[in-house]
Structure formats: C-alpha cells, structure tokens
Amino acid sequence: MIERVLRRLPKGARAVAWLGVLVGVFAFWVALPPLHIRNPVVPILIGLVALALGVYAVTRRAGRPAWGAIVAAVAGAGLGYLATRSSISNLDQVVVWSALLAAMLRFATPLAFAAMGGIFSERSGVVNIGLEGMMLSGAFFGILAADKLDSWVLGLLAAAIAGGLMALIHAFFAIHLRADQIVSGFAINVLALGLTGYLFIDIYGGEGTPPNVDRIPNVHLGFLQDWYFIGPILGQLNLMIWLAFFTILLTWIVFFKTPIGLRIRAVGEHPRAAETVGISVYATRYAAVTLSGVLAALGGAYISIGFVNSFNQNMTVGRGYIALAAVIFGSWRPFGAAAAALLFGFSSALAQRLPAYSESAAVLFQSLPYVLTLIAVAGVIGRSIPPAAVGRPYKKQ
C-alpha cells in the first residue's frame, strides 16, 4: 500500500517543482503567527530558494508545477515581506489559522458539491453553465421543505429533487433538442432566479424565511476537541462538509475506478465511438447531467439550511460560476477541482478577515478565483484542456 502511494509521488524535476511551491508558501508562512519573524530578509531569502528550485524545474520542463513554484516564490517572498512590515496586532487579528481554515471549509463546501456536479456533466460532454441556477433552486427548495415539513433531511431531499428537475430541463434541451448548451444552461440560471425569487416573495413575502428552520446539524467530534490546532477546525464541522469530502472521494472512485466512469468519459470524449461499443450516449448524458443538478442543489441547500439559515433572492451570488471556474481550474479532475474549491474558499475566508487592513482592498480577494481561472484557460501556467466532445450536441444514428 505504502509502496503504491510512493510510486505515485512526483519524481525528478516535478518533485523539485512541488518542493519549490512548498518553500514559496513557507516564505510567507514564517512571517505570520505563530512564528512572527520580523526580519524582512528571512522571507526574501526563503523566497529566493524557492525561485531557484522553480527555475531549475522550468529548465527541466516540469510543466505547470514549475511555473507554480516560481509564482509561489515571488508571491511568498512579497507577501512575507509585507507581513513583516505590518503590525503584529493586525496580523494576529487576521491570521487566526484555525478560524481561517474552518471558514475555508465552510466556503469551499458548496463550491465542492457544485464542482463535482460540473465534472459529471462536462465529462459526459454537456457544458453546464446552469450550475448557478441549480444551486439556487437547491437553496430555496431546501429551506422551503425544511421549514414546511420541519425536517432538514426532507429539505435536502427536496433540494436534490428540485436541482435534478432543473438539470433535467437543461438535459432535455441540450441532448434531445440539441439546443446550444450554453444558451440552455444560461436559460436555467435566469429561470431559476425568476422562479425562486417569485416563490420566495409569494410564500414568505417581506418577512423572509423564519429563523427557526430545522437546520443541518453540526458533527461534534468530542475526542478531537482538545487536539492542538486540528480540534478547533474539525471538531465542529457541519455534516455537509464531511459529506462533501465523501462526495469528492466518491466522484474520483466512480470516474477512475469503475466502468460507469469509463463510460461517462468515453461519451464525453468521443460519443460516436462510445455508441459503437454499445453505450447509450443519451442515457449516459441524461444521468450525468441530472446528477450534476442534484449535487449542485445539495451545495445550494448547504448554504441555506447548513450555513446561513435563511434564504434571500439570488443568494448564491455567483457561487455556481465559481464552481464552474473550479472545474476548469482543476482540469475536469475531482481532486483538482476540490483543491481549486479549497483555494477559492480560502480566498473568500481571507477576504472576510482582511478588512482589518483595508476595507476596500479586501474585496479584491473575491475576484481571485476568476483571475486564476482566466490565467488557467489562457494557458500561462499549463493549459486546462476540456473533454473533447464537450458542448457538442450528439445526433443518434
């Protein structure tokens, strides 16, 4: 078992590149609590080491990680330098690692659910811009059912059904009617915005959702509570966060360890070939798209009945698009997308705390996911290459 893991680890220049990334992050980290190194030379020196590793890896053609090391080196040294210039009290207020990481998990969970959904849909060859709308439907119908039926389990179920139905509309137009998948996905977003907003006003009016809605419980891990550092992060997480971890793992297993995943990927890469060997392209795509709606809606339901405990018009405010960005940034791979979701969640968590420095500049952190994804599709640090048949309607013969 250990041998197998070791065999999968990067070797040679790639290993150097990843080491460079770690050293670059380290350059920033030393200047932060709890270490608090105040001498600006230290992060810059460490950054130079990371830069050297990165340059070495680039010359050895280690690809994306090598460029990542260079970026990490420059950013790590720069941020580390800035941190040494900032006051300790400000640093202590912003960088509370356990709180930051817990917030990161909270922000990343809805993204992770929707991103896994996006992977299912896009890997099967159907672009899913409608993640946002499916999330929003999940958020609304989740809280509606949890409120009226007084059960968060039924809330989740209703969210899943609503998201699945929304996705089914998208699937019908994209697959059977061969509509432009971007148009129909976009239509889902507008439709969901109108539908949830309409029903929300119609049912709850001006008062909003009641405060005592049955919410998804937190998981108390008593034995973890006293552990140093890990306790405050993992001891009190919402059930959905654990489910998100599970979903990511399951997605990876389904895609790369089961015949179902192989079929979905085949349909997304070359539908004609898949059909020739007896795979039903339509059925596979329908199932994948519907599942993507269910997953996105679960992410949405987490926002409304796990995190915020209320609903507002357009409350997902673009999280579906961030999830889409995570899918692309993670190159349509479950772990890649999950890592991207965590990164984007971290930037949201940081944006929430940075106002200690500058209220307005903290907001710019919210755009980090989009900037990174733009860089990723531009191919500056290794191109993200989509499934071959994504976005192409398929006609049965």
Place this chain on the structure above:
Amino acid sequence: MSEQTPAEGAGKVEGQPPGEWAPGPAQRLAIWQRAGGLFVPLLTTLLAFFIGGLVVLITTGKNPLRTYKAIFEGSGLNWFFEVGSYELRVPFTGASIPFPWNTNDFESLAALNLQQTLILWVPYVLTGLAVAFAFRCGMFNIGGQGQYIVGAIMAVWVGSELPGLPGLLHILLAVVAGALTGAVWAGIAGILKATVGAHEVISTIMLNWIALWVGVFLFGLGGPLQNDTQPSVPVSNDILDESKLKVFWGDPLLQGLHVGAFVGLAALVVYWISLNRTTLGYEVRAVGFNPEAARYGGISVARNYFLAMAISGTFAGLAGALDILGWQYRINTNDVQVSTVGFVGIAVALLGRNTAIGVGLAGLLFAALSTGTSTRNLDPEIFRPELATNLTSLIQGLVILFVGADVLILSLLNLRKRRRRVAEA
C-alpha cells in the same frame, strides 16, 4: 440528416469526430432565417408569456390577462394609442394640425412611463448588439455585463473629473473612454481566443466577475474612486453637470429621455451596415460561418476573432457610458452588483436573432417588461411589483430556453413541409 445538408459541411470543425453535426451560432442563424421570419420569435415569446400567465394564475389566482394589461400600461407602450390625438397650433393662424406627440405633455402618465422604457431600451439594445456581433463571428459573448460595468466605471470617472472642459467635448471624451474600456475588456477574451484558443464563454464569464469586484473595490468604502464628500456611502462622485446628456423628451428632473436614445438607433444602423456592407463585416461573417473555409479563403481568423470581440465590447461599453451620462449620473456598489443589463442583452440578441431590426424590437419588449413590472410603474392593486419583477426573469428565462430549441422547431417545420410534399405527390 437530409434536412441539414447546407449547414452540415459548415458545422464540421477540425478535430471533431466525424458524422456529428454541431451547429455554430452563425449556422444557427442560417437555420433561423430559413425557419421563417417573425414567426418563430413570436411563437417563442407567446409561449413564454403563456407559461408566465399560468404561473400567475396558479400561485396567486389573479387573472393573468389583467396582470399583463397592467404591465403593458406600466410600460407606457399605450402611449402609442394616443398618437395622432394631439394637435399642434399653427402660429399666427387659428388653425391646428394633428401631430404625433404633444411636446408639452410631460405629465401624461403614459409618456412618463414610455420615457422610462426607452431609457432602458438604449442599454438593452447596445448590450444586445454586443452579444449579436460576436455571435455573427461564431462566438458567444456572455461578458456583456462586465463590459457594461467597466464602460460605466470609466464614464463616471471621466465624467466626474476634468472640470472646466467644454460640455460637448467632455461628453465625447467620457463616451469614447467608456466604449474603449468595454472594447479592451472584451478584447482580452478576443485575444485569448485568437492566440491560445481559450473558450470565450469561460473567459468572458470570468471577466464579468472581475469587473464586478473591481467596481465594488473602486466605489466601496475607502476605495480609490469613492465619493469625496460622503465618506460613509459606497458610491462614486456625481458626474459634472456639463457632462450630463441632454434630455430631449420629458422633464430632466423626472428622468426624461436623453439623447443617448439616438445613439442606440444609430448603433443599430452601424451594426447593420458594418456587417452587411463592409469588408470587415464580410470577414466576420465568413469566420462565423466556417472558420476553416475562411482561413482557406485568406481571411485571418485570429484577427477577426479579436476584432469582433473588441467591437462587441465597444457596444457594451457604450451602453454603460450612456447609462451613466444619460440618467444615472453616479454609480454605487449595489448597482454594480445587482445590475443585469448585460444578461438581458443576451436574451435580446437571441430573441432578435442577431439582426438589427430583431435586436431593436426584442430590446423594446424586454425594456417594456422591465419598466412595466418595476415597483414604481406597476399598480400594486392588480399585482405585487416584487412578484412581477421575478415574473420578468421567469419569462426571460423561458424565452432564452425556447429560443435555444430552434433545431426542434426547424425539424417540426421541415417535417410538415415534407409531409405536404408527400401528400402532393
């Protein structure tokens, strides 16, 4: 497969598995045009309104027709019914002649409402053209919203600075700056598409959100462009009085219609001419129909991708600039976050089938719908405006959804034709 023969060859792109037909936007337009003039968009719209009416009936039990009538009246379109009933007195004689509108008639409710509708019509048409132009080059510009925002940001900045500049020059400067910023913003996506083949849908979505957060940053508390006199309000400076566009119909204090409406009209004409009567338009459309064939014919595909996106962005940036200079005069972070103008533009272009006339009419439809359902214009006795605003989104979503199903409509039409042919034989 026989019904798709003309477009079939065009739909094949390099690297695509053989035997599959994936129509690009331009081929879809060709389908649309064969599927018959106004018929399909009208059917689409009617169907969307019908479903919207069902929703009204089921959820509130109110008469959908009465609701729609109230929305129609709120939009001011009923003003046209009064056209011709006005009279203009001929000077120095006792006679009076019929005239289309009463220049003193500011207070008529219909006129006021129509002014609001037409104010919205301008950005809807311009962002619609932004989507449509890229469509004709085979690209889907989802980034109209971002291009609109950066155009507005630039216009508010230029418009609120440089005191002492002559009015007309100031306006021109602000409009050009806003339009160019939109062009640059869309141009980023165009360059990425042209050089590394990054899909324009993804990059424009990302650029939308970057523009949004940049706007929130600039005008947010402590931001660089935040109001100088009100440090606790997240809003920009007001633009200077000289840089405000002239209101030519209605009361400037009551948000009358500004001269930007003529820019909207002119943009429709420019769009039609540049696409249909210039070399640039020919190349853009050629690339839209079939990039491979265009390349073979000696057209630089990359250059046209970039140009088409930049021109698209110009339209959207212009929309943002005109909105600022014409009636908003300032912009706050909330405006930046909740504005959906660029997204409506997508619906406008789709329903208008990327033609100049279509975009103009679809823009009018959606502008009337937005105005008619606004809190200010809809009679709350008949229908709650908060509900109606969402009804608008619902109808827009349905329109976009049905417009996307053109292949179905086409095959239905063809099926009917074929049956008829069989029956005749």
